Amino acid sequence: MDRKRENFGSRLAVIMAMAGSAIGLGNIWRFPYMAGQYGGAAFIIVYVICSVFLALPIFLSESIIGRATQKSTFGAFRQLAPGTRWSSLGLLTVITPVIILSYYSVVGGWSIEYLIKSISDGFHSGSITDAASEFSQFSSSTGGPVLCHTVFLMGCAIVILGGVKKGIEKFSNITMPVLFMLMLMIMIYSIFLPGAGEGISYMLKPDFSKLTPTAVAAAMGQAFFSLSLGVGTILTYSSYVQKKEDIFVSGLGTAGFDLLFALIAGFAIMPAVFAAGLEPGAGPGLIFETLPYIFAQMSDVSPVISSIIAVIFFISITVAALSSAISMFEVGVAYLVEEHRVSRRKATLAIFSFAWILGIACSLSFGILGEFRISGMTIFSFCDTLTSNFLMTFGGLLFTVFVGWKMDSAIVRREFTNNGTLKFNSRIYPAVRFLVRYVAPIVIVTVFVTNLFL
Ligand code: PHE
Numbered sequence: 001m002d003r004k005r006e007n008f009g010s011r012l013a014v015i016m017a018m019a020g021s022a023i024g025l026g027n028i029w030r031f032p033y034m035a036g037q038y039g040g041a042a043f044i045i046v047y048v049i050c051s052v053f054l055a056l057p058i059f060l061s062e063s064i065i066g067r068a069t070q071k072s073t074f075g076a077f078r079q080l081a082p083g084t085r086w087s088s089l090g091l092l093t094v095i096t097p098v099i100i101l102s103y104y105s106v107v108g109g110w111s112i113e114y115l116i117k118s119i120s121d122g123f124h125s126g127s128i129t130d131a132a133s134e135f136s137q138f139s140s141s142t143g144g145p146v147l148c149h150t151v152f153l154m155g156c157a158i159v160i161l162g163g164v165k166k167g168i169e170k171f172s173n174i175t176m177p178v179l180f181m182l183m184l185m186i187m188i189y190s191i192f193l194p195g196a197g198e199g200i201s202y203m204l205k206p207d208f209s210k211l212t213p214t215a216v217a218a219a220m221g222q223a224f225f226s227l228s229l230g231v232g233t234i235l236t237y238s239s240y241v242q243k244k245e246d247i248f249v250s251g252l253g254t255a256g257f258d259l260l261f262a263l264i265a266g267f268a269i270m271p272a273v274f275a276a277g278l279e280p281g282a283g284p285g286l287i288f289e290t291l292p293y294i295f296a297q298m299s300d301v302s303p304v305i306s307s308i309i310a311v312i313f314f315i316s317i318t319v320a321a322l323s324s325a326i327s328m329f330e331v332g333v334a335y336l337v338e339e340h341r342v343s344r345r346k347a348t349l350a351i352f353s354f355a356w357i358l359g360i361a362c363s364l365s366f367g368i369l370g371e372f373r374i375s376g377m378t379i380f381s382f383c384d385t386l387t388s389n390f391l392m393t394f395g396g397l398l399f400t401v402f403v404g405w406k407m408d409s410a411i412v413r414r415e416f417t418n419n420g421t422l423k424f425n426s427r428i429y430p431a432v433r434f435l436v437r438y439v440a441p442i443v444i445v446t447v448f449v450t451n452l453f454l
Contacts (some may be wrong), residue, residue: 005070006164008240009249013169017327018254020172021233023179023261025107025325026318029287031262032302034222037282039210040202044266045218048259050223055442056255057435058229061248061403066238072334073232080407089398093232094335096391097328100231102358103383105156105326108321109420110288113138115314122307125403128278131293133283139288140367149359150182152318156325157352161345164240168326176320182316183261187268189309190197190275197266203266217451220444226258228397230429233327240341247416248425248432271346287317306416329355343406348409356385389451397424397444404437 008014016388035043064277069076117123125133139145159167190202224230268289273280274293290314290451299306329351329368336347361369365379403412416432417425 004122005029006240007167007242008169008237010447011245013173014237014241014245014250015253016176016396017256018234018237018250019176019257019261020168020323021228021327022226022254022258022324023176023224024104025104025105025317026222026324027258027262028183028320029107029284030225031267033146033281033283033286034218035203035266036210036220036270036273036286037169037283037431038208038215038220039206039207040280042206042208042211043215043219044203045206046211046219047159047223047262050229051255051259053435054220054440055223055229056251057432057440058224058400059234059251059418060247060257060432061399061436062229062234063234063241063251064403064412065399065407066235066410067241067243067247068415069227072236072239072338073331075338076235077402080411081402085401086406089395089402090232092394093235094332094390095307096231096395097233097331099358099383099391101153101156101325101328101351101355103362103380104321104325105134105153105355105359106363107152107378108146109145109323110139110316111314111318112152113144114288114292115311115313115318117292118295118307118310118314122299122439123292123310124299126296128263128290128293131296132289135285135288135292136366137172139363142364142367144173145363145366146360149363150356151351152322152325153356153359155322156329159322159326160329160348163344164330171326172323175323177321179316180261180264182312183264183268184419186309186316187264190268190272193272193275195275195277195416196271199271199275199280200229202274202280203270213450217447217454218445221388221393222230224313224396226254226262228327228391230326230397230399231328231387232331232395235399236331238325239443244419246422246425248422248428257309262265282339313436316410322399344453393444393448397441397448400436400440400444404441405432409433 008017014048035432064078065080069079070343071079073093077086077090103145108326161167162170190196228234240245241250269286270280272294273290276297278290282290295306295310298309332351333344333347336350337344362380362383370378374381377385413429416429
């Protein structure tokens with residue numbers, strides 16, 4: 001009766017696929033502008049602490065649930081806690097990634113548009129304000145952004161249709177190393193620009209005065225978002241991990257690559273921002289307003305190099321966004337296939353349709369639907385705020401509480417240590433358990449409540 005479940009082929013494939021999920025707009029778009037807004041190195045220090053003591057335990061919790069049950073979110077909770085309300089958490093974590101997918105795909109679509117722009121006629125904005133208004137003109141229009149969002153989502157669907165091994169694994173095995181090389185090239189180019197030194201020291205010298213409680217909450221939220229936590233993505237991917245693999249090593253590998261990639265993106269972007277004489281705290285417009293202006297400036301000096309760098313940059317961001325979006329897509333598809341026994345093709349179509357329609361609403365909320373507000377927010381900001389500020393943190397909290405307090409501790413230990421055969425994991429197990437049971441939940445609740453009052 002059970003269809004044979006697919007697995008990732010090797011340890012490297014697991015890390016590549018998980019890194020594919022983790023490395024995305026969060027690293028190239030969000031991290032640099034947040035580091036820019038919240039004091040450079042000061043923010044990075046808090047971010048690293050959050051990654052190790054909060055994000056990693058949640059990552060491991062999701063891995064333990066997924067690999068122990070070899071099921072997608074909903075089925076996993078039903079198996080481990082039958083007849084309880086925990087399966088509603090399973091359902092929540094099916095819905096959250098599809099909501100994220102909807103607005104993420106809109107931004108993915110913008111990067112496709114900017115890729116096309118950089119290939120065709122390049123960037124010629126006169127001033128930074130021109131670049132900003134060019135972007136707002138594009139994002140608030142109707143046809144173009146919706147078309148790009150559609151193309152982006154179709155790209156995800158094609159990979160998803162290929163399945164776990166021939167789709168997801170193959171895609172990330174090819175794109176991740178390429179992405180790494182491309183971003184590294186841009187970073188090297190950027191740090192050698194005249195005037196880049198100030199940007200480098202901004203990223204290295206902590207400015208603790210900017211480290212407000214909001215900045216700390218932002219660092220935590222960013223650690224969640226960047227490692228794709230709290231929404232069942234890591235759980236679902238872990239359900240495809242073979243029993244012989246070491247989930248601690250894949251967790252550490254993924255978190256390590258993710259951090260390294262965020263730093264490379266930061267060091268690729270900040271020095272260029274300073275070299276162009278701009279402010280580091282430009283916020284979300286950094287990628288689509290500040291960078292095109294920088295590319296335009298560079299093209300006055302050398303048009304060829306400027307277009308090559310621009311093309312490489314927008315290819316990187318599009319590919320990184322694709323591999324993350326694919327992982328959000330897979331959560332819903334795995335759920336429909338396993339729980340509702342539909343074919344992968346039908347499941348893909350269902351998730352596509354949902355994300356496509358909600359994504360169109362998100363896209364139009366920059367233009368003709370701009371007046372439509374939910375709790376005072378546009379549809380796009382509402383989806384973003386609801387998921388990244390609430391549902392992801394809430395999901396992460398529940399995963400750690402489940403693994404720390406509800407799940408049979410014998411299963412937890414068995415999954416983490418591969419039945420006691422992994423000596424190192426057996427030794428660190430008590431520390432990991434402490435982080436999962438106490439540290440992660442307490443810190444999440446504290447930051448969450450503080451944030452609510454701010
Ligand atoms: N981690 C991805 C990024 O950094 C975003 C993501 C969130 C992916 C949730 C999957 C699930 O862009």
